[in-house]
Amino acid sequence: MTIDLRKLQTTLGVTADGDFGRGSFTALFVKLGAKAPLAAELALSANVHFPAYGIMDNRLRLAHFLAQLAHESGNFIYMEEIASGAAYEGRKDLGNTQPGDGKRYKGRGPIQLTGRANYREFGRRIGIDLEANPLIAAIPSIGLHIALEYWRKHDLNAPADRDDIERITRRINGGLNGFDDRKRKLAAIKALIS
Secondary structure, three states: OOOOHHHHHHHHOOOOOOOOOHHHHHHHHHHOOOOHHHHHHHHHHHHHHHHHOOHHHOHHHHHHHHHHHHHHOOOOOOOEOOOOOHHHOOOHHHOOOOOOHHHHOOOEOOOOEOOHHHHHHHHHHHOOOOOOOHHHHHOHHHHHHHHHHHHHHOOOHHHHHOOOHHHHHHHHHOOOOOHHHHHHHHHHHHHHOO
């Protein structure tokens, strides 16, 4: 189940040297829908963090991680939720206890981190005060790091290794919102990296 990096690089149209660095990650994010400048910034973070978080350890981890983020971010196009965030106002389960928290802590980054409590927790985990500076979560390289930390905290490598998209979706989304789209994206990404 290891990733054939040279084959993937050939598919992506980059030098097939087996060294999957920033150029290869940029091509991967472009292939998944990101515009080139955003793809390059995501690649900067992926190059540093994917190996450290075990995402490159096997095809299933890479496919599941990318499929979930592709769904959440509209194919790596949106680093901030289109909706205003007003629907999250007063959601104590998200830690939104102050007036304006819904809009202030709406979904950002490729995983669409939502809620004051999550901004506080994941900001602390990556060493950035996201609670005081929530817009930082929409910076693609930081947002991807947040997504990886979220993945780690919820121990999602294990269900990815079992190819358990339902468990991963529930841990990311709290339910099965967009489940059919997540499954389609997973199938497409598996085909890409097979």
